Amino acid sequence: MGGDKAPRLRLVAVEPASGGPRLCRGCGVALIPVSKATAVFCSSACRSRSWRRTRRTRARTGAVTAGVRAKCPQCGSEWTVGVDRLAGCRRNRRIKAHLADRLTVLRLERRQCDEGDLPPEASEQLAQLLAQRRLRRTVTRDRRRTAVQRALIQERLARYPIDDDQMAPTRLGNAIRRFEEYGWDRYRLDTQLLWNELTGCVPDQVRRQVDLARTSVDFFVALLFGHVAAGILAALTLTTARPDTPLLLSTIAVLFGLVPLWYRSAVAATDEWAAAVRALVNSGRKPLADCLGLALPATLAAERDMWAMVSRLVPYHERAAALDPYRMTPSGDYR
Structure with missing residues (x-):
């Protein structure tokens, strides 16, 4: 208790009774021997990560207690803020x-x-x-x-994700989400986590194909937001002294009338982007496994198990030894 009788949080370093090394409260790694007697975290990053986790837990507890609710603007579904995560519309x-x-x-x-x-x-x-x-x-x-x-x-x-839990409230979000989850749905390969490694080991032609397909979607999205911004500026111009009202009203009508067209064009352009990402995943699995020092198993089920382990154990994990059965045998001239 403090002087104002309010509860205070004390951090106490607990040392195992067996006399073993002290463990970090955040990640469980043994603290270095030169750490202070009051140290409970192995690094400032681990301390910050633990604090963020504690803050999220407090927010979830407060949300449950207060019963704060939110509502989806698309379908009217309600959920508790901080606790229930709306998986899809x-x-x-x-x-x-x-x-x-x-x-x-x-x-x-x-x-x-x-x-x-x-x-x-x-x-x-x-x-x-x-x-x-x-x-x-x-x-x-x-x-x-x-x-x-x-x-x-x-x-x-085909423009919707396979898994309903990955559903997004918008058509464009679903069209993008479907190929973001393609590697995981097909091979249990988390392409969002291993994107840099995957794009770094595929042929340049495949990588350029993905970039070019994404450029088409970005173009239509930029047109959409540009027309919305120009329409808002035209609407604000109506409030100035002596505006050209007929010209501004027609400009606003044309700009906002083209917004649905650019949105549908962006959704349609994701088809080429999705095909490019599928080609990237299908053709990049083998080079990615080679770069990671792993050998692709003979069966698809075993390959899915391997990629699931890789996705869980990257970055380094204390259970990374589970990947040893999939590692390549070093060549004779390896040093």
């Missing part, structure tokens, strides 16, 4: 599920036309899907579409 989840159901109905009906009768499970699934009124109306229009128009439905579905 329900509206986009419903759109993704609706697109998948449309394609499933078209696939089952095509299979029924080719084979005659469907298996009982497939027939029951088709009946359940067609029992939904909204889906039934949409499928009626889909039956009249051409093969190219039906392929566009698959293209729209």
Whole structure:
């Protein structure tokens, strides 16, 4: 207790009863022998990291106690601030599920036309899907579409992440998120963590392809924000003395009218970016493993286990020895 009877936090260095080395309270690493008797952290960075972790814990506890709630502007979903993390927007989840159901109905009906009768499970699934009124109306229009128009439905579905927990509230966010998680979904390779290593060991042509595809998306995003900024400036100009009102109003209408076009163009441009990232991951796995001194296993399941361990143990981890079975055998002239 302090002089004002308020509780005070004391940091006490606890030494093991066995006389062993003192351990850092943050990371568990043994403190160096020359550390002060009151030291509880191995470095200032570890002390700062522990303080941030404590501050987040206090904020989460306060949020639960106060019941602070937030609401998604897209779908109206609510969550407790500091505790529940909104994994995705329900509206986009419903759109993704609706697109998948449309394609499933078209696939089952095509299979029924080719084979005659469907298996009982497939027939029951088709009946359940067609029992939904909204889906039934949409499928009626889909039956009249051409093969190219039906392929566009698959293209729209491909712009969503595979995992619903990675869903974002916007179409552009989902279109980018789908290839950010491609390496993890396919190979358990965390490309966000190992991006520099991955891009550093692939051929220059693959890396330039990714940069060029990203430039197209950046161009449309810059156009979008530029038109919004110019429209706001034009609106502010209306408040000046003797403005040219007809010209400014038409300029504002044109600028803001083009914003949805640039947004849809940015979403469509992510298709090339996603293809470039997929090529980067697929062709860069082997060079990345070679650069890390690892050998790719013979089976995909074993490779997924290896990349999952690499993603968890980078940077250095005390359990990094778990990667020893995947390490390459040094050559004879290795020193």
